[in-house]
Amino acid sequence: xxxxxxxxxxxxxLDKSEGLEKVQIDLNWKSGADxxxxxxxxxxxxxxMDDADFVFYNSNRRANPETGEVESFNxxxxxxxxxxRAATVPVSADGSxxxxxxxxxxxxxxxxxxxxxxxxxxxxSPKVQEIIFCVTIYHGDKNGVTFGAVREPSITISNEExxxxxxxxxxxEKFSTETAVEAAKLICNDEGEWEFEAVGEGHDGGMQTLxxxxx
Numbered sequence: 001x002x003x004x005x006x007x008x009x010x011x012x013x014l015d016k017s018e019g020l021e022k023v024q025i026d027l028n029w030k031s032g033a034d035x036x037x038x039x040x041x042x043x044x045x046x047x048x049m050d051d052a053d054f055v056f057y058n059s060n061r062r063a064n065p066e067t068g069e070v071e072s073f074n075x076x077x078x079x080x081x082x083x084x085r086a087a088t089v090p091v092s093a094d095g096s097x098x099x100x101x102x103x104x105x106x107x108x109x110x111x112x113x114x115x116x117x118x119x120x121x122x123x124x125s126p127k128v129q130e131i132i133f134c135v136t137i138y139h140g141d142k143n144g145v146t147f148g149a150v151r152e153p154s155i156t157i158s159n160e161e162x163x164x165x166x167x168x169x170x171x172x173e174k175f176s177t178e179t180a181v182e183a184a185k186l187i188c189n190d191e192g193e194w195e196f197e198a199v200g201e202g203h204d205g206g207m208q209t210l211x212x213x214x215x
Contacts, residue, residue, distance in 0.1 A: 004167045008200040012157075012167040013193060014121070014186075021122045022160040027135055027183060028114035030151040034138040037100050037115035038207070040214040041092050041128045048215050049127060052093035055117070056207070059090030059099065068098055068120075096123035097131065112152075118160060119186065121194055132185040132199070132214070136207040140179030147175035147202060155183040157196050169198040178202030180210050 006012055014020050027037045038056035043049050052061040062085065064071045071088050078084035090099035100115035119131065133155060137145050147153070153171040158164060169184055182201040186194050203209045 003165065006167055006169050006196075006198045008169075008171075008173065008198050011187070011195045011197045013195050014157075014166070018159075020159055021120060023119050023121065023166075024158045024160040025117040025119065025133055025184075026114060026156045026158065027116075027133065027154075028112055028156070029135070029153040030112050031149055033140070033145050033149055035113065035115075035150065036136050036138055036207070037117060038134045038136065038210070039092070039097050039099065039117060040130075040132045040134070040210070041094070041097060041125075042130050042132065042214055043127050044129050046130075046214065049125075050093040051215075052091070053128075054211065054215060055090045055092050055097050055099040057090065057099065058085070061091055061093065062088035063091035063095075063098060065089045065098065065101065068095065068118075070095070094123055094125040094128070096120050096125070096128075124188075128188070130185050130187050133183050134180060134210055135183055136180045136210065139206075141204075141206050145179070147178045147181060150175070153181070153183070155198075157184075167196055169200070171200050173200045173202065175202045177204055179204060179206040182210070 036057050041053040048054055073084045098118040100117050156168040157166050180203040182199045184199050185197050187197055
């Protein structure tokens with residue numbers, strides 16, 4: 001169980017005195033739909049500074065999921081790009097954020113699904129002010145599926161090295177038409193310390209709306 005539960009708009013300070021550098025972000029939900037986790041690393045102007053700072057399942061900058069090292073497509077090794085994408089995970093331009101392998105959401109409707117992202121705070125570029133964690137419904141607008149069909153969405157931040165859950169946010173907002181949700185974000189405050197903020201902001205238009213906001 002997480003040490004703290006926070007509500008929309010509240011923040012949880014990550015304590016550097018505990019030697020916290022690597023954190024794990026778990027986004028969970030119950031739905032038979034295909035949901036995708038993504039992250040935007042933005043600067044002081046609220047925009048990404050590099051295409052790779054939009055970390056999502058189809059990113060072209062990818063890494064080995066075990067080592068975090070960038071792994072470019074190699075036909076001799078991977079055969080084709082579909083195999084390359086399946087064997088790797090998306091990674092941000094500075095190497096600080098490793099995205100999730102895609103959970104295709106083919107479970108029964110009542111089963112829990114989710115995706116996990118990893119953040120190494122020691123690698124975050126000093127130009128990055130916020131890391132926003134989002135969830136979108138794959139082709140939700142096209143297929144008429146919204147977050148109204150998603151139950152018990154939550155986001156948890158944990159100390160990756162110890163496995164301790166630090167803070168959890170249960171999204172209690174009633175989303176009906178929305179196909180994209182900004183769940184939470186990491187914010188670098190004026191003292192240069194990281195804080196985890198519960199956002200819970202829904203949008204129509206799916207992933208494209210988020211791209212329009214941050215890119």
